[in-house]
Amino acid sequence: MILLGGPKAMGEDWVFFRGRLVPPDWPDQLRDSQLRTTCRPNGIEVPRVPYGDEAEDWGASDGPCPDCAAIQGELHARGCDVERCPACGGQLWFGCECEWPEGK
Ligand SMILES: [Zn+2]
Numbered sequence: 001m002i003l004l005g006g007p008k009a010m011g012e013d014w015v016f017f018r019g020r021l022v023p024p025d026w027p028d029q030l031r032d033s034q035l036r037t038t039c040r041p042n043g044i045e046v047p048r049v050p051y052g053d054e055a056e057d058w059g060a061s062d063g064p065c066p067d068c069a070a071i072q073g074e075l076h077a078r079g080c081d082v083e084r085c086p087a088c089g090g091q092l093w094f095g096c097e098c099e100w101p102e103g104k
């Protein structure tokens, strides 16, 4: 095992997933995220932006999302730094400019 004393020091048994260490429930969280294909910025339902469809190049053709380990064409896990807002292009979970009257 690599990263001895790293994630383990946080008190969780992290698991290898798509070539990296993630919390044990991460694969399930990522899978669950695929079931929620839309979001509602400003109260208007629109499709979420799958990994690889961002305006910026996050390397989707080279490997999984650097933050949530989604692969190209998959939706990001909840809270992923890379997921873009389909309405304004900002970070969906952090600092996007939209109103979210029904939550995210
Ligand atoms: Zn992601």
Ligand SMILES: [Zn+2]
Pocket: 041, 085, 086, 087, 088, 089, 090, 096, 097, 098
């Ligand atoms: Zn937005």
